[in-house]
Amino acid sequence: MHALVGQGRFAEAHAVVSDAFVERNGSAGYLLRAWVLAQEQRPAEARDAVDWALAIAGPGEAGDVFVLAGVVLLSLDEAHAALTVALRATGADPDGWEPSVLLSDVYRRLGRVPDAVAAARRAAALAPDEPEAQVALARSLSAGRSPLGRIPRAHRAEHRAAVERALALGAVPGQLVAPRGGALLGGMGFVLFLGVQLYRIETGGTWELLAGGVVLAATFALVATLVNISARRTGISARSRLRGIRATTRTEMVGDEWLWRIAAVHVAAVMPLPVLVTTGLIAARAWHGHPWPLWAAALMAGLALAGVCAIVLAVPWWYGGMFARRIARYGGLFRIQLTAVGLLVGTTLALAVRGRATTTDTWASVAAAHLTWTVGGWLAATALSARLQSHRRRAL
Incomplete structure (x- = not known):
């Protein structure tokens, strides 16, 4: 099959994965057909075959089936769908190294390098003599390299050992470096x-x-x-893909309590953004001698509050009610941001009501307050998120 596809002989490959072949082999047959279609650059038909394979997969299906499904989905750039399948593969074969390799590849594609490294380490520990496991470890470690191409010092020795081991087992050198997206x-x-x-x-x-x-x-x-x-x-469709990503996000949070804490920090950091680009804009333009009329200021203040409300309402829609309540209560971040947003919007609107009686120095202070609070919040969120990520990496 690989030889036929590699030579571009797709008609002969499809003859091999005929309807009779698919009927005899069930999910595995559909996935082989999907792989051929993906290599033939027929993504819609390939995805349809993957969906059929997963639909008829029973609860006792072998992990290899889900691994192949994940490989096909990755080739179709469906990384989040591949993550769902990779988690199913891990559940079907918790002691298998191939699901861990797939999970590492998926996490690396999603930019989650620490998760990719942890999964690759599990694969290498389970199968130290498998070149694919060593390749996955080398690629995941190289994915964390700096913009200058340097591997982090803490990972250099491990990366060097994984590369040497993979080459000794027959891996191709070009496979050992993760492509930089x-x-x-x-x-x-x-x-x-x-x-x-x-x-x-x-x-x-x-x-x-x-x-x-x-x-x-x-x-x-x-x-x-x-x-x-x-x-x-x-x-x-984009809506269906978004729902799939949402489902995967919730599934991961069930088994990883650090993820919802990190999400709480990210949500809090985003909340001042609608205010910055609305009432912050009003204050900045008034500071530079272009004050807006009251009706425009009121409209922008309404848009600011609507944007913040949209973020608040999006949290339970995306994360679910249980995690939304945890996110809203975590560290009082929600309350702090809502209070700050109310003060910034209210102050801007009050100054707009005063009209020309408001000095440019006052507008400058309000504009600076918008920018300082937003950027300061981002810096604080970056530091707190890095701390939580560090705790999570140690727990992986």
């Missing part, structure tokens, strides 16, 4: 672009305000379109 650099570039547009809006005149708003609206529309196109490439 463009998601991080792309995300940084996108954030920088948004920052530039917001700066133009806050410091420019009316035309800059309109131009910046149009550019931001067009950017978000383009991103939404690209996400939708990418989702439909495999025949799965």
Whole structure:
């Protein structure tokens, strides 16, 4: 089968995984067909075959079936769906090394390097003489390298040993380095672009305000379109994919109490953002001599509160009621942020009511308060999240 696919002889490969073959082999047959379709660049049909395989998989299905399903899903760039399957594979074969290798590959694709390393270490411990396990360990350790390509000092000796062991077992050198994805650099570039547009809006005149708003609206529309196109490439709508990611997130939280704590910090860090880009914008423009009329300030204040409410309502929708209650109570972060948001919005609206009686120095102080609270919250969240991640890594 591999030889036929490698030579591009897909018609002959499909003849091997015929309907009769699939009927005899059940889930495994569907997954072999899905793998052939994925290699043939027919993602929608491949995903359909994977779904059929998982639908008919019984509770006592062998872990190999789920491993193959995860491999196919990863080849289709369905990393979150592959994570769900990898967890099922681990449950079906808790002492198997192959599910751990799959789990490591999935976590690495999702950018969760500590989880990838922990899974690869389990695989290497279970099967020290399997080259795939050593390759998974080397790749996961290399995924944590710096932008300059250096492996963290704490992992260098382990990485070197894994590479030497994998090569001794017959691995190909090109397999030992995890490819560096463009998601991080792309995300940084996108954030920088948004920052530039917001700066133009806050410091420019009316035309800059309109131009910046149009550019931001067009950017978000383009991103939404690209996400939708990418989702439909495999025949799965963006909404269905989002629900799958949500289900996986909740499933992981059940077995890992650190995840909801980290989520609480992230949610609290996001809450001031709607206020910064609404009432913070009003304060910044008034500071630079372009005060907004009262009706516009009231509208922006309403949008700020609506944005914060949307974040609050999204927490139980995404994490579920049980975890939402834990997140809302964790460390009083929710209450602190809601209080700060109310003060910032209320102060901005009160100054807008005063109109021209408000001095530019006062507006400057309010604008600085918006920026300081938001950025300071992000820095504090980064430090607290890093601390929680450190505790979690030790528990893995």
